[in-house]
Amino acid sequence: MTEILYNSLVAAATVSTPILLAALGGAINRQGGIVNIGLEGKMLAGAFAAVVVSWQTGSVVLAVLAAMLAGALVALPFTLLVTRLGANEIIVGFGLNIVVAGLLGYLLPVVFDVFGTLAPADLARLPRITIPVVEGIPIIGRVLSGRDPVTYLAWLTIPLTAWFLYRTRWGLRLRASGADREAAEAAGIRTMRWRDASSVVAGIFAGLAGAQLAIGVVALFSTTMTGGRGFIALAAFYFGAARPWPTAAAAFLFGFFDAAQVRLQGFGVPVQLVQTLPYVVVVIVLTAVAIARQRQEMEAVPA
Amino acid sequence: MNIRLARGGLLLAPFAAALLVGAVVLLLTGRNPIDTYGLLLAQSWGSGSGIANSLSQATPILLTGLATAFAFRAGVFTIGVEGSLYFGAFAGAWVGFTFGGLPGFALIGLAFLAALLAGGVWGLLPGILRARWRVDEVVTTLMLNFVAISLTSYLVNGPFLAIGTANSMSPVVAPEARLGSLAPPSQLSAGFLIALLLAGLFWFVMSRTTFGYRLDLAGSSPRFAAASGIDLRRVILIAMVVAGCIGGLAGAIQVLGVNGRFIDRFSPGFGFTGIAVALLGRNTAIGCVLAALFFGGLNNGAAMMQLFSDIPLDLVNVLSGTVMIFAVLDFTRIRLLRHAGVTPAVSIAPAEAPSAEAGPGP
Numbered sequence: 258m259t260e261i262l263y264n265s266l267v268a269a270a271t272v273s274t275p276i277l278l279a280a281l282g283g284a285i286n287r288q289g290g291i292v293n294i295g296l297e298g299k300m301l302a303g304a305f306a307a308v309v310v311s312w313q314t315g316s317v318v319l320a321v322l323a324a325m326l327a328g329a330l331v332a333l334p335f336t337l338l339v340t341r342l343g344a345n346e347i348i349v350g351f352g353l354n355i356v357v358a359g360l361l362g363y364l365l366p367v368v369f370d371v372f373g374t375l376a377p378a379d380l381a382r383l384p385r386i387t388i389p390v391v392e393g394i395p396i397i398g399r400v401l402s403g404r405d406p407v408t409y410l411a412w413l414t415i416p417l418t419a420w421f422l423y424r425t426r427w428g429l430r431l432r433a434s435g436a437d438r439e440a441a442e443a444a445g446i447r448t449m450r451w452r453d454a455s456s457v458v459a460g461i462f463a464g465l466a467g468a469q470l471a472i473g474v475v476a477l478f479s480t481t482m483t484g485g486r487g488f489i490a491l492a493a494f495y496f497g498a499a500r501p502w503p504t505a506a507a508a509f510l511f512g513f514f515d516a517a518q519v520r521l522q523g524f525g526v527p528v529q530l531v532q533t534l535p536y537v538v539v540v541i542v543l544t545a546v547a548i549a550r551q552r553q554e555m556e557a558v559p560a
Numbered sequence: 561m562n563i564r565l566a567r568g569g570l571l572l573a574p575f576a577a578a579l580l581v582g583a584v585v586l587l588l589t590g591r592n593p594i595d596t597y598g599l600l601l602a603q604s605w606g607s608g609s610g611i612a613n614s615l616s617q618a619t620p621i622l623l624t625g626l627a628t629a630f631a632f633r634a635g636v637f638t639i640g641v642e643g644s645l646y647f648g649a650f651a652g653a654w655v656g657f658t659f660g661g662l663p664g665f666a667l668i669g670l671a672f673l674a675a676l677l678a679g680g681v682w683g684l685l686p687g688i689l690r691a692r693w694r695v696d697e698v699v700t701t702l703m704l705n706f707v708a709i710s711l712t713s714y715l716v717n718g719p720f721l722a723i724g725t726a727n728s729m730s731p732v733v734a735p736e737a738r739l740g741s742l743a744p745p746s747q748l749s750a751g752f753l754i755a756l757l758l759a760g761l762f763w764f765v766m767s768r769t770t771f772g773y774r775l776d777l778a779g780s781s782p783r784f785a786a787a788s789g790i791d792l793r794r795v796i797l798i799a800m801v802v803a804g805c806i807g808g809l810a811g812a813i814q815v816l817g818v819n820g821r822f823i824d825r826f827s828p829g830f831g832f833t834g835i836a837v838a839l840l841g842r843n844t845a846i847g848c849v850l851a852a853l854f855f856g857g858l859n860n861g862a863a864m865m866q867l868f869s870d871i872p873l874d875l876v877n878v879l880s881g882t883v884m885i886f887a888v889l890d891f892t893r894i895r896l897l898r899h900a901g902v903t904p905a906v907s908i909a910p911a912e913a914p915s916a917e918a919g920p921g922p
């Protein structure tokens with residue numbers, strides 16, 4: 258049993274990467290005042306771009322860049338419709354998810370002559386990096402070493418995001434734009450631009466997440482490959498109240514659930530029940546936070 | 561008159577935008593949009609069997625559309641009808657394959673009752689969270705959808721897996737539980753009539769009763785409603801439960817009318833298309849009927865088109881996603897924005913639905 262959990266932990270280090278990246282992007286977007294329900298579509302677009310570019314050029318660097326660009330390209334109409342045309346962010350995010358999935362599902366047979374899955378032979382994949390000294394450390398060595406570069410980049414993004422949001426002037430402006438638009442406008446901050454920027458960054462992160470999924474974990478594109486990870490990412494940044502460290506912790510936890518469910522199958526633990534965990538956890542956390550908030554409010558009001 | 565014309569034009573804008581986006585996609589991939597749309601139209605509404613299948617496709621999304629519209633009218637932003645649909649479908653199927661000895665009428669009635677109950681309870685949960693502790697219902701209902709899909713999947717892969725089937729599905733329901741077919745050999749069942757009846761009831765309740773008036777008021781101006789003595793918490797609970805009930809009914813009708821059993825992950829997003837139906841129909845009964853016919857025809861036409869041409873079914877998703885997006889655009893704001901730098905709060909037309917609050921959580 259301990260071995261199974263340990264192996265799950267080792268696997269989770271890679272499995273959690275797409276959730277982590279998308280969740281951090283979603284957290285930045287949320288700090289900018291926009292709930293991004295469309296991470297799924299951006300991730301899918303990134304996965305597609307990564308596979309096509311890796312296939313055509315043989316370069317994983319170009320493939321990763323293309324995935325980031327694809328995520329940003331989907332994010333742009335999303336954010337402009339929300340900030341400039343006052344469209345409801347939930348509906349637009351949902352709608353774009355459907356459009357992206359539909360468009361890619363349409364393109365596979367029409368342009369590439371395949372249905373559902375695009376798996377070119379000898380697709381260039383992300384390399385695995387073994388870190389010489391770290392590798393030898395007992396227990397955590399296998400967790401930390403032997404990952405793909407995007408995973409290391411994702412880990413690096415956690416402190417960077419935290420530093421950016423809480424320690425830089427730009428981060429402050431971004432948070433101000435999200436927290437109180439009118440006050441921020443009054444202080445001379447161009448809130449719309451900051452909100453748009455946060456959406457584009459979320460798109461880039463989600464695109465990167467898609468690339469890791471498509472050319473890091475497996476070497477193919479499928480129209481169902483994101484499998485709800487965009488929504489698990491949403492659960493993660495809600496769990497973390499859009500703060501980078503708690504969000505990342507939730508992403509790792511949900512990644513661990515994901516890795517463990519496959520390994521626990523042999524022990525009679527139903528996969529489907531484990532799959533509900535991230536969503537159940539988030540509903541419980543949101544409820545607990547809301548109850549605590551209400552208690553505080555009641556104490557604040559003099560009797 | 562001009563204002564009326566302009567308003568009518570705006571109602572049609574989402575359709576026009578979707579057809580345009582679809583046309584661009586078709587043109588860029590070397591297909592003729594006019595031929596494609598012509599084929600789509602002919603397949604969906606050009607023959608008796610085509611019409612029957614389009615109406616059959618319209619049935620579940622008319623119900624999920626009405627469910628969503630009801631909640632939106634009351635100012636509750638639920639996207640959880642999909643979850644209720646799954647539980648309603650399972651409950652309906654369970655009655656259908658468990659109580660086979662009962663006469664048809666009783667069996668179907670019992671199945672519907674179970675579906676209403678199951679769907680309603682699934683809607684009640686986020687309803688209580690929102691009414692009691694103000695937990696954002698957008699997020700909870702979205703999350704609970706995935707819980708419902710996985711839980712029902714567990715039920716038909718474990719305790720209720722039909723013996724002798726490798727695929728994850730429940731046993732078939734008793735023949736007496738099946739809804740009557742309206743136009744064999746198509747899949748159009750009496751479920752369509754039930755959906756239409758419910759649309760009529762929706763119209764009656766919303767425009768002819770005090771209850772409907774109070775619900776509308778709570779949705780459009782909650783402060784005024786509260787000041788005039790309407791209990792907003794009760795409205796939230798009612799809206800969530802009724803939306804859940806209708807969603808559950810949609811699931812049972814799909815099981816008893818079309819599939820004949822509960823199949824793991826059977827819904828291609830009926831609950832989510834329901835959101836598009838509600839938005840496009842401006843949360844009105846007649847609007848929902850028209851929008852459901854549009855999407856029903858689209859789904860059926862595209863499925864047929866995939867058989868007769870090389871245009872994949874996925875094109876429909878491009879169209880329906882675009883319709884959804886354009887249905888919430890506020891075109892009147894384009895002009896205003898040049899002057900105002902601040903965006904007003906997001907809203908769902910025509911009722912103001914509370915959206916996820918701006919800014920990160922507490």
